[in-house]
């Protein structure tokens with residue numbers, strides 16, 4: 224199965240619901256718009272955005288030129304793509320070294336995404352160094368070591384319970400000494416409480432700023448797309464306290480409804496940069512707004 228098919232499969236529930244509405248289209252009346260609005264809300268778009276989108280669609284219909292369900296589908300595709308397109312989806316990692324800090328709550332797919340990125344970069348001939356900054360559990364370092372081995376990346380790892388800031392500090396020093404192209408730092412998603420976690424991320428941020436003041440840097444927040452609107456809450460918290468330059472939406476091969484992409488992009492203005500569509504090394508895609516919307520609507 225191609226990667227695009229995997230997203231299409233994952234988003235099939237939303238697509239079927241929307242397609243049902245388009246197919247049964249008998250006219251742009253209130254009933255039609257209400258049903259569409261409800262379906263968009265159910266698809267995790269969020270109430271405000273669903274209402275706003277349907278209002279725009281109403282205006283387009285009023286302006287003329289939209290007749291059948293197929294025209295409506297095209298117009299909705301245009302409106303939703305627009306919602307995502309104002310964003311810069313590219314990863315900016317031109318300096319040597321450049322650095323990625325992967326953040327997000329437990330279980331969303333941080334370590335897996337690091338593994339996938341490491342595989343991508345090494346296959347491009349880049350030298351990659353991983354920092355095992357999740358020292359909360361030994362298993363986390365273990366998991367990252369396996370990805371390092373698989374992808375041919377190097378890894379800096381300390382023992383369980385040690386200071387994540389120190390791991391990042393050592394990782395940066397090692398990357399400079401070994402002339403690595405990209406450093407990717409893992410972090411814990413769960414600590415004794417949220418304040419601890421946010422303090423730790425601030426500390427890591429400060430270390431990176433001090434040790435690599437001129438390096439290109441991405442703070443990628445990983446969100447599990449199947450958690451719906453809760454993802455929006457997480458995005459808000461992390462972007463306030465940890466500084467987020469981009470989002471990674473994972474598990475889009477699963478039961479995700481897909482609307483969360485529009486909600487986070489629209490409400491927080493954080494660009495989506497990558498999407499995860501499985502557990503394997505090559506199950507990672509650059510985010511493409513139009514493809515994403517087409518996977519939902521066509």
Ligand SMILES: Nc1nc2c(ncn2[C@@H]2O[C@H](COP(=O)(O)OP(=O)(O)O)[C@@H](O)[C@H]2O)c(=O)[nH]1
Pocket residue numbers: 327328329330331332333334335336412445473474475476477498499500501502506
């Ligand atoms: N189906 C699917 N599973 C994923 C994806 N990304 C991660 N996972 C799985 O989600 C679970 C948690 O991932 P992990 O990387 O350990 O999360 P972390 O706690 O944020 O580091 C693992 O079982 C992964 O294999 C994805 O895109 N699709």
Ligand SMILES: [Mg+2]
Pocket residue numbers: 333334335357363409
């Ligand atoms: Mg992890």
